Amino acid sequence: MASAGIGRIKLGSQGLEVSAQGLGCMGMSGWYGPPKPEQDMISLIHHAIHTGVTFLDTSDMYGPFLNEILLGKALKGGLREKVELATKFGVTVVDGKREIRGDPAYVREACEASLKRLDVDSIDLYYQHRIDTRVPIEVTVGELKKLVEEGKIKYIGLSEASASTIRRAHAVHPITAVQLEWSLWSRDVEEEIIPTCRELGIGIVSYSPLGRGFFTSGPKVVENLTDNDVRKFLPRFQPENLEHNKTIFERVNEIAMRKGCTTSQLALAWVHHQGKDVCPIPGTTKIQNFNQNIGALSVRLTPEEIAEIESFASENDVKGDRYAEGASTWKISETPPLSSWKAL
Structure with missing residues (x-):
């Protein structure tokens, strides 16, 4: 039964x-270390659904392909009707190089x-x-609109799109959600x-709401990373930046202790308090961490507490970019x- x-x-x-x-499923099939045991991940997905977390997020890029196959197996036996299934297209690997594609x-x-x-x-x-910066967004969304009309997809989303890209896309067919x-x-x-999404009535899906594990264990998060963990190469996780950023973790941890919750629950609660x-x-690969994450829904923050948190966790307080230079993000979309x- 779903939890109230x-x-x-x-x-x-x-x-x-x-x-x-929701439940981000990327880490189950790589990126943060090697793929995890399939049956364990299926058990975790089933646990999530039975708990009431039914919004499952994947992509053809996760694996690549392994994560979608995993979800396909996990949703057998009548579970498909109980979930909201989100996946993504647009990132391909050709001869070992990443390529972004949005041509019709x-x-x-990719959808088929x-x-x-x-x-x-x-x-x-x-x-x-x-976003494929070679193809007008209207062309990409025009093809997605056809897929909606054919019943192959129900709703259209964008990820890492700029405000102007979102506006242009939305003019072709309503965009339901932007993931960022x-x-x-x-x-x-x-x-x-965020203001553009709200003006247009577009939902907001927050990925990496725990800072890719930073708000779970702070600077210690880097201690056990495997060689194929993408975080090893992200600017914020480099020693000189992590040393600076640990202050934010410590301050969030102080407030969490005051409130009787974990640091990750407080960080996640802050996201929940940004709006309905x-x-x-x-994302997680462990049931106990999943249970801890849904505990964030019970953490209530006062306007004063939110202001306190935001006073030391502003955009200017963080050292290091989200991605390495030249990565495809909304800033160059x-x-x-x-x-x-x-x-x-």
């Missing part, structure tokens, strides 16, 4: 309803492949994972992107005008 504490929210204004907290033929090809791996008839929320990194150490989206249009999707389009 999880709750449901309307994500965007197009009719999609999801659990108030690829959009359709995801449907097959997930073993479902339709995808509830289909995101463009990263939003946490106590990633707050630059608050200036323009926000759904964080913390502008696409050419539609008038310039010639099929690739």
